[in-house]
Amino acid sequence: MGKTYYLIGKYNSILYRLSQAYISAELKEDAIGSGQYPFLLILYQQDGIPQEELSCQLSIDKGTTARAVSKLEAAGYVQRKNDPDDRRLNRVYLTTKGREIKPKLYEALEKWTHVMLQDLSQDEQSFLLRTLEKVVASVQKHHRE
Amino acid sequence: MGKTYYLIGKYNSILYRLSQAYISAELKEDAIGSGQYPFLLILYQQDGIPQEELSCQLSIDKGTTARAVSKLEAAGYVQRKNDPDDRRLNRVYLTTKGREIKPKLYEALEKWTHVMLQDLSQDEQSFLLRTLEKVVASVQKHHRE
Numbered sequence: 189m190g191k192t193y194y195l196i197g198k199y200n201s202i203l204y205r206l207s208q209a210y211i212s213a214e215l216k217e218d219a220i221g222s223g224q225y226p227f228l229l230i231l232y233q234q235d236g237i238p239q240e241e242l243s244c245q246l247s248i249d250k251g252t253t254a255r256a257v258s259k260l261e262a263a264g265y266v267q268r269k270n271d272p273d274d275r276r277l278n279r280v281y282l283t284t285k286g287r288e289i290k291p292k293l294y295e296a297l298e299k300w301t302h303v304m305l306q307d308l309s310q311d312e313q314s315f316l317l318r319t320l321e322k323v324v325a326s327v328q329k330h331h332r333e
Numbered sequence: 334m335g336k337t338y339y340l341i342g343k344y345n346s347i348l349y350r351l352s353q354a355y356i357s358a359e360l361k362e363d364a365i366g367s368g369q370y371p372f373l374l375i376l377y378q379q380d381g382i383p384q385e386e387l388s389c390q391l392s393i394d395k396g397t398t399a400r401a402v403s404k405l406e407a408a409g410y411v412q413r414k415n416d417p418d419d420r421r422l423n424r425v426y427l428t429t430k431g432r433e434i435k436p437k438l439y440e441a442l443e444k445w446t447h448v449m450l451q452d453l454s455q456d457e458q459s460f461l462l463r464t465l466e467k468v469v470a471s472v473q474k475h476h477r478e
Contacts, residue, residue: 192447193427193450193462194374194411194439194446194447194460195447195462195466196450196461196462196465197352197442197445197464198371198448199448199465199466199468199469200345200352200465201352201371202351202391202392202393202469202472202473203465203469203472204345204346204349204391205392205393205455206472206473207342207345207346207472212460217353222429224424226343226346229343240414242474246346246347246350247347247350247351249354285356292368293342294339297339297342298339300342301338301339301341301342303471303472303473304341304342304468304472305341305468307340307467307468307469307470308464308467308468310466312464313338315464316341316464316465317338317340317341317355317456317460319453319457319460319461319464320340320341320344320345320348320461321340321344322409322452322453322457323344323348323435323449323452323453324348324453324460325345325366325448325450325452326448326449326451326462327347327348327351327352327448328347328351328451331351331446
């Protein structure tokens with residue numbers, strides 16, 4: 189493995205920082221920080237999932253997850269409720285406000301995705317998607333071990 | 334552009350968070366946080382570059398850069414000096430301690446890179462590198478505009 193492969197980590201960090209800056213700027217007036225919107229994206233697919241599941245699916249530790257969900261709750265986007273059948277389960281639900289922000293959030297993500305992929309061919313885009321999927325699987329497998 | 338391309342951003346975020354956690358854990362006893370090591374990597378290539386250049390090369394804003402460099406200076410890894418010919422230029426230099434940590438830092442990065450790339454063929458690795466390079470170029474071009 190040559191030294192140049194360190195660059196994959198560097199590129200990954202640069203993309204992360206610039207994407208966070210972009211999304212934060214797009215959602216500035218909605219009081220949704222770059223650390224919070226990924227939780228909304230999961231909830232749009234799985235409303236009411238336990239807070240621990242949010243942590244796990246995003247590979248974000250429990251403390252950071254708890255703070256982000258509290259901010260989203262304070263801003264009115266989500267609500268936490270204990271599961272009636274298992275009081276230890278803390279479930280997170282979208283509010284009406286949380287569902288209403290969905291199109292704006294997806295629009296911001298779509299614009300950002302376009303910025304990232306604008307100079308790639310269709311083949312390069314699908315290759316990138318598949319390869320990153322494999323890399324994430326390797327890394328998550330290692331993380332759980 | 335299909336919805337699946339949002340996943341590129343998601344994978345990018347997951348890789349970023351897990352890499353930061355990994356490097357922080359590896360360098361825990363050396364008091365180098367995950368927000369600081371990227372600056373050392375640049376300095377290993379270009380010792381004494383102005384602090385503003387560090388910001389620019391890593392796409393990290395000036396305030397965050399100033400805080401990270403201060404932490405590295407407090408821990409004894411770098412030293413800031415004004416340029417004798419242009420007092421407004423704040424240059425950052427590695428100390429002996431900063432140079433001595435280099436092999437350990439590279440070892441941590443190499444281990445992490447191995448975790449990321451372990452399930453990719455050599456062709457997939459080089460394609461990923463080239464493709465990410467293009468994506469970063471597109472994003473940085475947009476960021477400067």
